Amino acid sequence: MPSNPLRRYQHGGDCWALVTGATNGMGEEYALQLAQLGFNLIIHGRNASKLDSVAARIKAKNPIADVRSLVIDASTSTHDLSELKKLLAEVRLTVLINNIGVVTQDYPLLEEQNAALIASQLSVNTLFPTVVAATALPVLKRNEPSLMINMSSLGAFAPAPYLAPYSGAKAYMLGFSRALYNEMHCENRNVDVVCMVPGQVVSGMNEGPPTTMMPMAEAWVKAALASLAPGFFSKRPAPVIVPHGVHSWAARAMSIMTRGMNDSATCSVTVKLRNKKLDSTASKTVDSSNDEA
Numbered sequence: 001m002p003s004n005p006l007r008r009y010q011h012g013g014d015c016w017a018l019v020t021g022a023t024n025g026m027g028e029e030y031a032l033q034l035a036q037l038g039f040n041l042i043i044h045g046r047n048a049s050k051l052d053s054v055a056a057r058i059k060a061k062n063p064i065a066d067v068r069s070l071v072i073d074a075s076t077s078t079h080d081l082s083e084l085k086k087l088l089a090e091v092r093l094t095v096l097i098n099n100i101g102v103v104t105q106d107y108p109l110l111e112e113q114n115a116a117l118i119a120s121q122l123s124v125n126t127l128f129p130t131v132v133a134a135t136a137l138p139v140l141k142r143n144e145p146s147l148m149i150n151m152s153s154l155g156a157f158a159p160a161p162y163l164a165p166y167s168g169a170k171a172y173m174l175g176f177s178r179a180l181y182n183e184m185h186c187e188n189r190n191v192d193v194v195c196m197v198p199g200q201v202v203s204g205m206n207e208g209p210p211t212t213m214m215p216m217a218e219a220w221v222k223a224a225l226a227s228l229a230p231g232f233f234s235k236r237p238a239p240v241i242v243p244h245g246v247h248s249w250a251a252r253a254m255s256i257m258t259r260g261m262n263d264s265a266t267c268s269v270t271v272k273l274r275n276k277k278l279d280s281t282a283s284k285t286v287d288s289s290n291d292e293a
């Protein structure tokens with residue numbers, strides 16, 4: 001990584017970053033690595049004690065970092081934003097990482113998901129990031145040059161069976177982020193809006209071990225932050241970035257495949273993952289019924 005790829009967003013004194021979904025996976029890594037680059041942090045999650053543990057890990061590595069916690073359950077249809085607004089009034093935010101996301105772990109058919117489960121997934125994956133972006137944007141405009149990262153997925157380019165609400169939500173994040181990028185352009189603003197596109201990464205969503213196609217969250221976030229460094233032709237990052245090497249090759253391959261080839265590859269990969277998950281759930285059920293006997 002160059003010395004500090006986010007220097008563009010560090011100006012005028014202490015600078016703060018807000019990371020949503022910071023209690024696991026890539027969100028926790030974003031928070032740790034941003035603290036190492038000199039940012040103070042607002043870390044968001046739904047569980048106060050998990051946030052305390054993440055704050056302690058950040059402080060252990062970066063004793064001078066100031067870390068504040070923000071507890072909001074993102075799965076509801078409306079969100080109490082009063083604490084977020086209060087924090088934004090107290091600190092100088094220059095970076096928002098709209099990282100939060102949730103997926104159904106057991107690859108259910110759509111009709112197996114009730115309305116409440118569908119609504120909560122859509123709220124976590126689309127409504128909450130949109131509302132957080134709208135709340136933080138006036139502050140990012142005041143403190144420009146500033147940065148907003150929105151997290152999509154390769155699933156937005158290759159919509160996966162058994163993950164229809166999730167794949168649809170990630171396509172929303174891609175469209176939302178690109179639209180906001182264009183809005184900043186039309187308004188002559190220096191708020192850099194970037195849609196980051198991960199493939200599979202080891203995290204709360206995917207158990208390890210890591211493989212060539214599935215890096216650890218630490219390596220993925222390192223690549224994501226490095227991809228924001230000013231380029232030869234522009235100081236501003238691209239609107240859509242697939243930062244990790246193998247994922248970026250996969251995205252390029254997808255872009256030249258026919259739709260049929262793309263769909264068939266996506267179905268084959270997802271069906272394998274689903275079968276693996278179903279096998280592991282079945283063997284856990286057998287183990288627990290043997291324990292009870």
Ligand SMILES: NC(=O)c1ccc[n+]([C@@H]2O[C@H](COP(=O)([O-])OP(=O)(O)OC[C@H]3O[C@@H](n4cnc5c(N)ncnc54)[C@H](OP(=O)(O)O)[C@@H]3O)[C@@H](O)[C@H]2O)c1
Pocket residue numbers: 020021022023024025026027044045046047050072073074075099100101102124151152153154198199200201202203204205206217
């Ligand atoms: N991992 C992948 O393979 C992959 C691939 C493509 C895209 N992505 C995207 O990358 C982003 C990060 O994914 P990840 O794999 O790092 O996720 P993760 O490890 O599962 O962590 C998700 C974070 O979101 C929080 N969260 C979930 N539901 C919440 C709710 N209702 N209210 C508040 N917080 C909530 C979690 O809190 P708890 O700790 O309390 O659960 C956790 O902090 C997501 O947007 C995801 O869609 C991931």
